[in-house]
Amino acid sequence: MVRWNVSDPSPIARLRPKKAFGQNFLVNEGAIGTIxxxxxxxxxxxILEIGPGPGVLTERLLADGRPLWAVDLDPEACELLQERFADRPQFHLLQGDAVRIPLPEGEAWSVIGNLPYNAATPILARLLTEGIAWDRMVLMFQLEVAQKLMGVPGTKAYGPLSVLAQLCARLTRLVKLGPGSFRPAPKVDSAVxxxxxxxxxxxxxxxxxxxxVLHRSFSHRRKTLANNWQGVLPADALAHAGLGPALRAEVIAPATWLEATRQLIHQHPEVFPS
Known part of the structure; x- marks a missing residue:
């Protein structure tokens, strides 16, 4: 049963943050407004909200009047959300793991989420690869993950997540937040x-x-593409796909990765089961 903290009646005070769920509740009013x-x-x-927690963002989103589906794994958070917003006809609650819970089909979403650090990458991968229609997404990540998303070739941050995200979307970092913007304060910075x-x-x-292709190619960053693909593809397959076998994955631009993947699918469909 969710109970009020008598010393602070705010919704955040009513919900005990749980490390297992990666919960850090946003309290920075400026950031809340921006998001x-x-x-x-x-x-x-x-609207699809992932990880609403105590509903700080939810309350403001519902004021817009559009139907909102909130997905949260924490039973206590769901109890509090149901208590706060059950009288709003546009509010719909889905209790479960955002990585795999079925979502209602239909028109495109505006997706918003203060994503739990321990599940942010698989949640994003799902949103980008499972055919979930979205018009825009505004998502909070650990700063290191945000830097990887926006990484450029030749840098340490650049990797599979950078390539996939940048081929699917135009990315803009809206705000960087320090630990003091959350309760409890995490040990790292965050970015929206x-x-x-x-x-x-x-x-x-x-x-x-x-x-x-990317996970195989980046599996050992210091190795060449030929070494990472040894025993999986014929020796000349990478060259035929437009990838220099002596190159390292981190120097290849997203557009080149996409074209090479298309060639590899055509030439070696056995490696990429449908």
């Missing part, structure tokens, strides 16, 4: 990233194959 304003600038007819979909962008099949 909500960016999400509501979308033309999408409905805006995703706006690119058109054209890779098909879902290409995105899944792309991840296979």
């Amino acid at each position: 909500v304003g960016s999400a509501l600038a979308s033309g999408a007819s409905r 990233v805006l995703f706006e979909p690119l058109s054209p962008s890779p098909t879902l099949a290409e995105r899944r194959a792309l991840l296979t």
